[in-house]
Amino acid sequence: MTLTIRERGRDMQPQDRSGDGRERVMAAHRPTMGWTAIATAGAVLLAAASARGDPLPQLDFLPWKSRREPPRKVTVPVPPLARGVRLPRVQGAAGRPLVVIDAGHGGGDPGAVNPGAGLREKDVTLKIARAIRDALLDSGRVRVALTRDDDRFIILRERFGIARRLKADLFISVHCDSVGTGTPTGATAYTLSDVASDREAARLAARENRADVIAGVTLDRDPDVSSILIDLTQRETMNASAGFARLLGREARPLIPTKSNFHRTASLMVLKAPDMPSILFETGYISTAADAAFLDSDEGREKIAESVRRAVDVFFARRMAER
Numbered sequence: 001m002t003l004t005i006r007e008r009g010r011d012m013q014p015q016d017r018s019g020d021g022r023e024r025v026m027a028a029h030r031p032t033m034g035w036t037a038i039a040t041a042g043a044v045l046l047a048a049a050s051a052r053g054d055p056l057p058q059l060d061f062l063p064w065k066s067r068r069e070p071p072r073k074v075t076v077p078v079p080p081l082a083r084g085v086r087l088p089r090v091q092g093a094a095g096r097p098l099v100v101i102d103a104g105h106g107g108g109d110p111g112a113v114n115p116g117a118g119l120r121e122k123d124v125t126l127k128i129a130r131a132i133r134d135a136l137l138d139s140g141r142v143r144v145a146l147t148r149d150d151d152r153f154i155i156l157r158e159r160f161g162i163a164r165r166l167k168a169d170l171f172i173s174v175h176c177d178s179v180g181t182g183t184p185t186g187a188t189a190y191t192l193s194d195v196a197s198d199r200e201a202a203r204l205a206a207r208e209n210r211a212d213v214i215a216g217v218t219l220d221r222d223p224d225v226s227s228i229l230i231d232l233t234q235r236e237t238m239n240a241s242a243g244f245a246r247l248l249g250r251e252a253r254p255l256i257p258t259k260s261n262f263h264r265t266a267s268l269m270v271l272k273a274p275d276m277p278s279i280l281f282e283t284g285y286i287s288t289a290a291d292a293a294f295l296d297s298d299e300g301r302e303k304i305a306e307s308v309r310r311a312v313d314v315f316f317a318r319r320m321a322e323r
Contacts, residue, residue: 085158087165091133092143097316099142100163102173102270103129107153112178117292122151124295125174128283128304132174135305141313160273170244170315171278172308173270176286176295183288186259187252187304189245190280192238192272193265240277244315248279251314252307256300257284257291281308 090098103126105111111121126148133144147162148154154162163171177188242263249262271278283304284291294300 085154085162087162088145088147088149090143090145090166091137093140094143096141096143097169097319098145098166099136099170099172099312100145100147100166100168101129101132102147102159102163102171104173104175104270105153106148106151109153112176112286114178114286114292117286117289117296119286119292119296121176121178121286124176124286125283126151128295128301129174131301131305132172132308135302135309136312139309139313142316156269159270160276160278163276163278164273168276170312171271171273171276173278173280175280175282176284176291177282178285178287180287183290184285185288185291186257187284188259188262188264188282189248190264190266190268190271190282191241191245192234192268192278194267234274237273237275237277241271241279243318244277244311245279247314248281248307248311251310252304255303255307257294 092098103122105122105125107122109122111125113120129146130149133146136142136144145162145166145168147159159173160171177184242265245263249258252258252262268280271280284295286292286295295304
């Protein structure tokens with residue numbers, strides 16, 4: 001068996017050549033030189049070439065191929081880029097203002113949980129969102145769409161993104177509050193601000209803004225969202241959001257338990273649409289037995305929906321009068 005060690009067409013060993021310029025070939029016989037010795041010699045040659053900065057030799061004598069194969073091309077058809085989540089169905093008479101209701105959490109994100117009552121925020125908020133939708137449609141004054149009508153996870157950006165793509169006139173994100181200790185009760189409404197109105201508002205913002213972490217999404221690094229700043233261009237939208245929150249508090253107090261300071265502000269990611277009035281409606285404390293029972297009852301959902309319907313009617317009546 002004759003073995004030749006070549007590096008781009010020249011011998012690596014031995015270095016001398018015959019007088020006529022022909023390469024000398026090192027002959028090795030299987031009985032006197034095993035594969036282990038050959039592999040060791042190959043490793044020495046590779047190390048020497050690497051130390052000199054020379055191109056690595058092609059070790060044709062090894063039992064496997066060391067020669068570089070030409071690159072191969074693999075063509076795979078790529079589907080067209082998906083443009084976000086599918087837009088939901090809009091219900092109601094054409095030409096009416098559009099209200100988008102967002103049931104918080106969903107899918108792998110259960111939200112706040114009350115183990116004793118067997119309640120998960122994602123289930124409670126979906127039922128409340130559906131009740132609000134039905135009440136608004138029965139009024140005949142607005143169109144309505146739900147960001148989700150089943151148990152699915154939607155990142156925060158897509159929640160208000162859906163409403164913006166639909167050109168919504170009002171966005172309401174429905175949630176349930178929760179605390180580790182104590183038995184607080186009552187609903188609250190949050191609007192966007194770069195500074196939390198109080199410590200509890202800051203705590204809630206931190207908890208709700210972490211929702212995307214469950215799905216492995218680092219939303220704070222997304223340029224489309226982090227670039228939306230609270231500045232003068234948003235002032236009108238923020239004022240409209242605050243106006244609706246105050247209306248909701250006025251209409252809700254006769255119907256459902258509410259906090260004394262119903263309207264609060266916080267830097268909530270889901271409210272960062274710069275051109276659409278938006279609120280986050282904490283309908284009550286799922287961690288408190290009395291509120292949990294109210295939120296999970298047909299009567300409680302109907303009263304919450306009625307309070308939203310009344311506030312929506314007044315909100316759009318005022319906007320039409322201002323035109």
